[in-house]
Amino acid sequence: MRYPVALALTLLTETPVYAAALVRVGRVRPGRAAAAAVLVNLVTHPLLWWTLRHWTDGPAAAYWTTFALSEAAVCAVEALLLCPLAGLRPRDPLPWIAAGTANAASLLAGLLTGLLAGS
Numbered sequence: 001m002r003y004p005v006a007l008a009l010t011l012l013t014e015t016p017v018y019a020a021a022l023v024r025v026g027r028v029r030p031g032r033a034a035a036a037a038v039l040v041n042l043v044t045h046p047l048l049w050w051t052l053r054h055w056t057d058g059p060a061a062a063y064w065t066t067f068a069l070s071e072a073a074v075c076a077v078e079a080l081l082l083c084p085l086a087g088l089r090p091r092d093p094l095p096w097i098a099a100g101t102a103n104a105a106s107l108l109a110g111l112l113t114g115l116l117a118g119s
Helices: 003-024 030-053 060-086 093-117
Strands: none
Touching: 003 030, 003 060, 003 093, 030 060, 060 093
16 A cells, blocks of 8 residues: 555544544544544654554564554554643543544554455
8 A cells, every 4th residue: 555545544544533532522622633633643654654664574573563563652642642732631541542443443444445455
């Protein structure tokens, strides 16, 4: 999958998840919630993409280990970035749950897209 497609898929998948959680549970205005979702992804997605790119030619175990650790780091960074952008506190569970859920949905969308595209 090419980077622009991967970024678009991520934004199309994660933005509604973040927005729904932030608006419904966090009582964040819809525009602010959507903007926060896009901004956290614009910070983390390129870093994740370029980090994983260096591991694609190596052993599968190294790639999947790096993938798992990188996804965990992305969730943590997105949760922490979400706090000031959405007016939340880091000790609140909402940013952590929203980040984990949004990234899990995005990961699933990416895997299904890859399977359907035959890559």
